[in-house]
Amino acid sequence: MTDLSLTNSPIVAAYRSRTPTSAKLFDDALEVFPSGVVHDSRKLDPYPTYVERAEGSRKWDVDGNEYIDYFGGHGSLLLGHAHPTLLAAVEGQIGRGTHPAACHELELRWGQLIKRLIPSAERVRFTASGTEANLMAIRLARAFTGRAKLMRFNNHFHGWQDHVAFGTIHQSGGGDVPGVLQGIIDNVIVADPGDVEAVRETLETGDDIAAVILEPTGASSGRVPLSREFVAMLREVTEARGIVLIFDEVVTGFRISPGGAQALWDISPDLTALAKILAGGLPGGAVCGRADILAHLDFTAAADKGFQKIPHQGTFNANPLSAAAGVAMLEQVAETDACETASARGEQLRQAWNRVFADEGVPWAAYGMASCIYLFTNPDGLEIDPLNFDAAAQPFSLFDKTGAHRAVPLLHLALLANGVDISSKPAALTSAAHTEDDIAGTADAMRAALRMLKDEGAL
Numbered sequence: 001m002t003d004l005s006l007t008n009s010p011i012v013a014a015y016r017s018r019t020p021t022s023a024k025l026f027d028d029a030l031e032v033f034p035s036g037v038v039h040d041s042r043k044l045d046p047y048p049t050y051v052e053r054a055e056g057s058r059k060w061d062v063d064g065n066e067y068i069d070y071f072g073g074h075g076s077l078l079l080g081h082a083h084p085t086l087l088a089a090v091e092g093q094i095g096r097g098t099h100p101a102a103c104h105e106l107e108l109r110w111g112q113l114i115k116r117l118i119p120s121a122e123r124v125r126f127t128a129s130g131t132e133a134n135l136m137a138i139r140l141a142r143a144f145t146g147r148a149k150l151m152r153f154n155n156h157f158h159g160w161q162d163h164v165a166f167g168t169i170h171q172s173g174g175g176d177v178p179g180v181l182q183g184i185i186d187n188v189i190v191a192d193p194g195d196v197e198a199v200r201e202t203l204e205t206g207d208d209i210a211a212v213i214l215e216p217t218g219a220s221s222g223r224v225p226l227s228r229e230f231v232a233m234l235r236e237v238t239e240a241r242g243i244v245l246i247f248d249e250v251v252t253g254f255r256i257s258p259g260g261a262q263a264l265w266d267i268s269p270d271l272t273a274l275a276k277i278l279a280g281g282l283p284g285g286a287v288c289g290r291a292d293i294l295a296h297l298d299f300t301a302a303a304d305k306g307f308q309k310i311p312h313q314g315t316f317n318a319n320p321l322s323a324a325a326g327v328a329m330l331e332q333v334a335e336t337d338a339c340e341t342a343s344a345r346g347e348q349l350r351q352a353w354n355r356v357f358a359d360e361g362v363p364w365a366a367y368g369m370a371s372c373i374y375l376f377t378n379p380d381g382l383e384i385d386p387l388n389f390d391a392a393a394q395p396f397s398l399f400d401k402t403g404a405h406r407a408v409p410l411l412h413l414a415l416l417a418n419g420v421d422i423s424s425k426p427a428a429l430t431s432a433a434h435t436e437d438d439i440a441g442t443a444d445a446m447r448a449a450l451r452m453l454k455d456e457g458a459l
């Protein structure tokens with residue numbers, strides 16, 4: 001990887017001249033955190049921006065620069081930053097205490113909203129994160145079936161815990177992860193979602209498969225798109241074979257539609273992992289699904305049916321602040337057009353960026369579903385028409401690699417220098433707080449960024 005801090009790129013220079021305070025903070029952070037960051041996706045060369053505050057579709061860094069934000073709290077924001085209704089809910093709760101170490105009414109209302117919105121949710125168990133929600137879903141599936149093996153798919157991301165940490169480009173370039181025991185790896189089948197027949201055959205013939213877990217719209221919630229037919233095939237085969245089908249709807253839940261991918265596609269998984277939007281921008285997760293599977297967390301069911309219950313603790317499960325934000329958030333999802341507005345802005349952004357790519361003669365394309373936008377940066381220089389790019393019709397191999405155009409790190413900096421923040425995939429998430437003016441401004445920023453890239457020969 002090129003070390004951007006060592007180049008004399010004018011884009012890096014422009015970025016540096018706008019962000020001296022971030023540079024200084026990052027120098028100090030290197031003495032505290034490995035690589036100076038607390039989350040791998042926030043690593044940015046030559047250094048990340050430090051954000052001071054955020055509101056609506058905007059955030060401001062410590063040097064006073066304003067950004068239209070498409071990182072979207074790693075996907076946890078559907079209403080933008082500091083939405084007044086969510087703020088009021090959290091402020092109303094904080095004075096009443098942050099941890100009663102007791103059952104409380106908000107957890108009940110939060111769980112009831114999940115049951116109302118997510119079609120397959122018969123029972124709910126809260127966790128503190130999406131990683132934990134998936135961990136519990138996998139454990140429930142193994143306990144319920146008495147089988148050992150987990151099938152999951154190349155590059156589908158389910159958090160950083162041991163059973164799902166390897167074989168995804170997010171964490172390891174697709175290889176092993178140091179510290180994950182071979183015994184765990186031996187019980188996980190990492191399948192290629194592009195090879196439909198091999199997947200079907202493994203599920204039809206494997207006799208020790210407890211569960212299949214997937215991101216139902218494809219890796220990174222659609223960066224590598226999956227067809228509904230593929231997911232329907234998984235449902236059919238897993239049902240026939242008594243295998244637990246787990247949808248990881250940590251990103252797609254409440255975003256792709258109010259009821260997630262399962263509502264949009266009318267396919268019912270056995271278990272669903274939720275997080276992010278679930279807790280309205282605060283920490284929180286949940287596993288929900290079939291009552292007979294979640295019964296493995298139930299004292300009475302275990303005693304009555306003579307099985308050993310799965311123990312489950314978690315100091316911050318459904319903590320009152322997250323529950324307050326979560327209830328307010330899910331009420332907005334259920335009762336307003338927040339999801340629809342965020343999706344409409346997503347479609348507008350895809351179209352606006354694609355017009356810019358076409359105008360500028362750059363063979364890239366923006367694609368995705370609903371409020372999830374991905375950039376295909378075409379590292380192999382294929383001939384494509386940005387205005388007619390159908391990601392679903394492309395071979396998986398086109399997306400299923402770490403490869404993005406070598407200019408992508410510079411693109412990110414050039415967009416920041418033009419007042420727009422995206423995530424490093426490169427991807428953008430829209431929210432209901434983004435306006436049509438934001439979209440127009442973001443198209444202008446992309447045009448300016450591409451011209452900066454061309455000027456320095458990076459494109």
Ligand code: PMP
Nearest residue numbers: 129130131157158159250251275
């Ligand atoms: N599943 C998916 C699909 C995710 O995108 C993420 C987070 N990016 C996780 C699970 C893990 O969630 P958390 O970061 O809350 O542990």
